[in-house]
Structure formats: C-alpha cells, structure tokens
Amino acid sequence: MVYQLSAGMLDACVLSVLEKEDAYGYILTQNIKNVVDISESSLYPILRRLQSDGCLITYDQPFAGRNRRYYRITELGTKRLDYLRKGWDEYKTCIDKVIY
Amino acid sequence: MTKESYLKILRANLNNVPPYEADNIMQYYIEYFEEAGPANVDKVIAELGNPKQLAQRVTADYVIRDIESGNGNRTVKQKATNTWLLVLGIISSPIIALVAFVVAIVVLALIVSFFAVAVAFVVVAAVTFFAGVFTLFSSTGFGLLLIGLSLVFIALTIFMVLAAVGIIKLVELLIMFFAKRKIKK
Numbered sequence: 001m002v003y004q005l006s007a008g009m010l011d012a013c014v015l016s017v018l019e020k021e022d023a024y025g026y027i028l029t030q031n032i033k034n035v036v037d038i039s040e041s042s043l044y045p046i047l048r049r050l051q052s053d054g055c056l057i058t059y060d061q062p063f064a065g066r067n068r069r070y071y072r073i074t075e076l077g078t079k080r081l082d083y084l085r086k087g088w089d090e091y092k093t094c095i096d097k098v099i100y
Numbered sequence: 101m102t103k104e105s106y107l108k109i110l111r112a113n114l115n116n117v118p119p120y121e122a123d124n125i126m127q128y129y130i131e132y133f134e135e136a137g138p139a140n141v142d143k144v145i146a147e148l149g150n151p152k153q154l155a156q157r158v159t160a161d162y163v164i165r166d167i168e169s170g171n172g173n174r175t176v177k178q179k180a181t182n183t184w185l186l187v188l189g190i191i192s193s194p195i196i197a198l199v200a201f202v203v204a205i206v207v208l209a210l211i212v213s214f215f216a217v218a219v220a221f222v223v224v225a226a227v228t229f230f231a232g233v234f235t236l237f238s239s240t241g242f243g244l245l246l247i248g249l250s251l252v253f254i255a256l257t258i259f260m261v262l263a264a265v266g267i268i269k270l271v272e273l274l275i276m277f278f279a280k281r282k283i284k285k
Contacts, residue, residue: 025128026135042148044128045161052165069131 005036010046011055012084018056018073019081025069047071055080103133103141106151113155116185117162125158153192160189160279167276183272186279207271214264218257225253 010032017023017031029043050056055077060067073081110129114122129148136144148154163185174182191197232246 024131024135026132029132042129042132042154044125045158047128048124048161049165052169066134067131068135069127 008084008087010036011050012081012088014043014046014050015055015073015077015081015084018071019078022070022072024071028071050077053080101145103138103145106145106148107133109151110155113152114159116159116181121162129154156185156188156191157282160186160282163189164276164279179272183275186275190275190278190282192282207267211264211267214260214267218260218264221253221257221260225250225257228253 013032013036014028017028023031025043025047028047032043047056051058051071053076054074056071056073058069058071060069062068107126107130111122111126114125117125132148133141133144163182167182187200191200227250228246229250232243232248232250234243235246236243
C-alpha cells in the first residue's frame with residue numbers, strides 16, 4: 001500500500017469488524033490483514049488499548065478443549081466508531097478535493 | 101524456531117510488565133498460534149517478528165498506557181525505567197539503535213557540561229561574594245560591585261540547572277512521542 005495507516009484508522013478498522021460480530025484475535029487479524037498491511041506488528045496492543053478505554057470487552061468461550069477469547073464492541077466503542085467514521089469522511093473529502 | 105521456543109523467549113522478555121498483563125499477552129499469542137494451526141507456525145513467526153522485539157513492543161505499549169492512565173506519582177527510578185523501556189520499544193533496527201546511541205551520548209554530554217558549568221559558577225559566586233564582603237571595609241563601592249557580581253553568578257547557576265533539567269524533560273517527551281507513533285501506528 002502506498003499510504004500509511006494512522007493510529008485512528010486501525011482503531012476504526014478493528015471496531016467496524018467487531019460492529020458486525022464478535023471475533024477472536026486470530027480471525028480479527030485475518031479480516032484486517034485482507035485490507036491493510038499490518039505485518040511486523042500485531043493487533044494485541046490495539047485491542048488492549050481499546051479494551052482499557054472501555055471500547056470493547058472480552059469473554060472466553062471454550063473451543064476444542066481450550067478457550068477462545070472473544071472481543072465484543074461496547075456502547076462506548078460504537079460511539080468511538082461513529083466519531084472515527086465522521087473523521088474519516090471529512091479527511092477523505094478534503095483529500096479528494098485536492099487530488100481530483 | 102519452534103512455537104514453544106518462540107513463546108518461551110516472549111515470556112522470558114516480559115519481566116517488565118505486571119504478571120496479570122504478561123498472562124494476558126501470553127494468552128493472546130498462545131491462542132494466536134493455536135488458531136493458525138501447526139502448519140502455519142513459520143508464517144506466524146515471520147508475521148510477529150523477533151520474539152524479543154515483540155516483547156519490547158508490547159512492554160512499551162503497556163508503559164504508554166500506564167503513563168497515560170496517570171497512576172499516581174512515580175519515583176525518579178521508575179520514570180527512568182519507563183523511559184528506557186520506551187526506548188527499547190522504539191528500537192527496531194541496528195540503524196535506529198546507533199542513532200539512539202549517538203543522541204544519548206550527545207544529550208548526556210550536554211547535561212554533564214551544563215552541570216559542570218553550574219558547579220563552576222557556584223564556586224565563582226562564592227569567591228566573589230567573600231571577596232566582596234572583605235573589600236566592603238576598604239572600598240564600599242567595589243565591595244558592593246563584587247557582591248552584585250556574585251548574585252549574577254548565582255542567577256546563572258540556577259539558569260544552568262534549569263536548562264539541564266529542561267533538556268531531560270524534553271528528551272522524555274520526545275521519547276514518549278516517538279514511542280506513541282511507533283506503537284500506535
């Protein structure tokens with residue numbers, strides 16, 4: 001990808017995936033990797049930060065004799081996502097005006 | 101590298117975060133390996149990168165979160181440790197390590213010279229002050245001039261110390277800034 005992803009955009013990606021359905025770390029990463037290149041890093045720091053901000057909660061569900069940790073978006077997380085989407089729209093419009 | 105040795109190195113390098121946080125981190129990456137399946141171990145390792153560096157990154161991230169949550173007062177030692185952990189989190193290549201090393205040397209030299217100058221000024225201020233007091237009896241004007249001069253040197257000393265402290269604070273802020281950019285990218 002030519003353009004670098006900033007902090008807020010990754011948050012927006014994670015939250016919008018979780019808005020559709022709860023997900024566990026691996027599947028979440030795969031989903032986001034399809035869209036943006038996040039090699040040499042992992043989602044753990046982002047998930048952990050969103051969690052301590054109260055934007056998502058975790059719960060464990062047994063799977064094949066072990067636990068899967070699922071992430072679920074909270075009301076605060078939905079609000080944050082709305083805010084990030086508005087910001088992205090504004091940003092997109094601004095750049096579009098210049099480059100087209 | 102096997103999955104077991106990767107996770108072992110990761111765990112061994114998480115000694116600067118509280119145990120509950122280390123458990124959290126380990127659970128995440130153990131699960132990650134398990135979900136990817138035994139066939140994809142090499143792929144996951146390539147994706148996550150060097151386990152020691154991964155540990156340093158997640159540690160730096162923990163430190164940033166901890167600082168931002170503003171958990172009470174920190175001792176100078178804790179602050180220094182935190183700053184060091186952030187530096188480790190930023191350093192991802194030998195070139196950055198070299199740059200960081202050079203910057204550290206320059207900053208250290210600056211601080212040491214500022215303090216050295218401050219000490220010299222204190223000595224000069226003391227000497228001028230006593231010289232002024234003694235001269236006061238023979239020549240009041242010149243004595244007062246010397247005492248005034250000593251006060252100027254005291255002011256300069258305070259300025260040098262403040263400047264040195266300012267540099268330390270500035271470096272701390274810069275490290276925090278770069279760490280945030282790096283970790284939250």
